[in-house]
Amino acid sequence: MPGNTFGHSFRITTWGESHGNAVGVVVDGVPAGLELSEVDVQKELDRRRPGQSEVSTPRSESDTVEILSGVFGGVTTGTPVSMFVRNRNANPGAYDYIKDIPRPGHADLFYMEKYGFRDHRGGGRSSGRETIGRVAGGAIAKKLLMFFGIEVFAHVIELGGIKAGPVTFEAIRDNVERTAVRSADLEAAEKMLEQVRLARDEGDSIGGIVEIIATGMPIGLGEPVFGKLDADIAGGLMSIGAVKGVEVGVGFECARMKGSQMNDAFLVDDGQIVPESNNAGGIIGGLSTGLPLICRAAVKPTPSISKKQKSVNVASMEETGIEIHGRHDPTIPPRMVPVAEAMVALVLTDHMIRGGRMNPEYLLK
Ligand SMILES: Cc1cc2nc3c(=O)[nH]c(=O)nc-3n(C[C@H](O)[C@H](O)[C@H](O)COP(=O)(O)O)c2cc1C
Numbered sequence: 001m002p003g004n005t006f007g008h009s010f011r012i013t014t015w016g017e018s019h020g021n022a023v024g025v026v027v028d029g030v031p032a033g034l035e036l037s038e039v040d041v042q043k044e045l046d047r048r049r050p051g052q053s054e055v056s057t058p059r060s061e062s063d064t065v066e067i068l069s070g071v072f073g074g075v076t077t078g079t080p081v082s083m084f085v086r087n088r089n090a091n092p093g094a095y096d097y098i099k100d101i102p103r104p105g106h107a108d109l110f111y112m113e114k115y116g117f118r119d120h121r122g123g124g125r126s127s128g129r130e131t132i133g134r135v136a137g138g139a140i141a142k143k144l145l146m147f148f149g150i151e152v153f154a155h156v157i158e159l160g161g162i163k164a165g166p167v168t169f170e171a172i173r174d175n176v177e178r179t180a181v182r183s184a185d186l187e188a189a190e191k192m193l194e195q196v197r198l199a200r201d202e203g204d205s206i207g208g209i210v211e212i213i214a215t216g217m218p219i220g221l222g223e224p225v226f227g228k229l230d231a232d233i234a235g236g237l238m239s240i241g242a243v244k245g246v247e248v249g250v251g252f253e254c255a256r257m258k259g260s261q262m263n264d265a266f267l268v269d270d271g272q273i274v275p276e277s278n279n280a281g282g283i284i285g286g287l288s289t290g291l292p293l294i295c296r297a298a299v300k301p302t303p304s305i306s307k308k309q310k311s312v313n314v315a316s317m318e319e320t321g322i323e324i325h326g327r328h329d330p331t332i333p334p335r336m337v338p339v340a341e342a343m344v345a346l347v348l349t350d351h352m353i354r355g356g357r358m359n360p361e362y363l364l365k
C-alpha cells in the first residue's frame with residue numbers, strides 16, 4: 001500500500017496500528033553477512049519505549065522485538081528482515097468517547113475524509129507508535145554504518161522556548177540518555193523539564209527542536225540533482241508525525257546572511273582540501289562534504305491535550321467541545337530523539353548502498 005514505505009535501495013515498510021495486535025517493519029536491501037540479533041534492535045527500541053519518564057506517555061509497553069525473517073545463524077541472509085513488537089497495553093475502547101469527534105491537530109478528520117472511515121482506536125497508523133518500525137529498521141542501519149565509521153546521534157536543543165547551550169559531540173553521546181528531556185545541556189534540561197510540568201498542569205503541551213548529527217561522513221554521498229542527500233534527509237524527518245520543519249546547517253538563518261558569511265571557504269589541511277567552516281551542515285550540491293552532517297527538526301506540541309478545545313461531532317455536524325484524556329506524551333521531542341536518529345541512519349544507509357559503498361564483502365570479514 002503506498003505511503004507505508006520509505007527508501008530506495010535500503011527500504012523500510014512499517015505496518016500496524018497503535019491499538020491493533022502488533023506493529024512492525026519489513027526491511028528490504030539489508031546486505032548479507034551482517035551479524036544481527038534481537039539484542040541489537042532491542043537496544044534502540046528500549047530508548048524509544050513509552051512510559052519511562054514523566055515526560056512520556058504513561059502507556060506501559062515492553063516493546064519486545066522478535067525477528068521473523070532474513071537472519072540465519074545470527075547473520076543476515078540478504079533477504080527481507082521482518083521484525084515486530086506486540087501491543088501488550090492497547091486499550092481499543094479508550095477512544096470510543098470521541099469516536100465521532102476529531103481531535104484538533106491530529107489526523108483523525110483527514111483520515112476520515114480521505115478513506116470514508118477510520119480506525120478510531122487511537123491514532124491508528126498516524127500514532128507515534130508507528131515509529132517502532134522506523135527505530136527497528138534504523139537499528140540495522142546504524143549497525144551497518146558503524147562498519148564505515150559513521151555514527152548518528154540526536155539531542156533536544158530547545159523545549160518549550162528553553163534553548164540548550166552549545167555542547168560537544170561527546171557531551172551529546174554521553175549525556176543525552178541521562179536527562180528525561182534528552183538535552184545534553186544538563187542545566188537547560190532542568191528548565192525544560194519545568195516547562196513540561198507547567199504545560200501539563202495546565203492541560204496543555206509544548207514543542208521543541210531536535211538536532212541530529214552524523215559524524216564520520218564520507219565525501220560524495222547523495223545524488224547531484226534528484227535524490228540529493230539533504231532532500232532525502234528532509235523527507236525522512238518530515239515523515240515523522242509532529243515534525244513541522246527541517247533545516248540543514250544554518251538552515252533558515254541563511255536567509256539573513258551575506259554570501260561572504262554563509263560560504264564555507266576552503267583550506268588545505270594535511271594535503272586535503274577542507275572547508276573552513278560548516279554552515280552548510282555537511283551537504284553542498286546534494287552531496288556530503290565530509291564534514292559532520294547537522295540537521296534539525298522542529299516538533300509541534302502534542303495535539304492531544306486535556307484543555308478544552310473546539311471540534312465538531314461528525315455524526316450530528318454540531319459544534320462541540322473536546323477534552324482529551326488518556327495516555328499521551330506531554331511533549332514529543334524527547335521521544336523523537338531515537339526516531340530522528342533512525343530516520344537519518346536509514347537515509348545514509350540507503351545512499352551508501354546506492355553509491356555501491358556497502359557491498360557484502362565489506363561485512364563478511
Ligand atoms: C514518538 C511520537 C510520539 C507521539 N505521541 C503523541 C501522543 O502521545 N499524543 C498525540 O496526540 N500525538 C502524539 N504524536 C504526534 C502525532 O502522531 C501527530 O501529531 C499526528 O500524527 C498528526 O500528524 P502531524 O502532526 O505530522 O501533522 C507523537 C508523535 C511521535 C513521533
Ligand SMILES: C=C(O[C@@H]1CC(C(=O)O)=C[C@@H](OP(=O)(O)O)[C@H]1O)C(=O)O
Nearest residue numbers: 050057059122123127128129326327328
Ligand atoms: C503508545 C505510544 O505513543 C502513543 C502515541 C499517540 C499518538 O497519538 O501519536 C497516542 C498515545 O497512544 P494511546 O493511543 O495508547 O493513547 C501514545 O501513548 C508509543 O509511542 O509507543
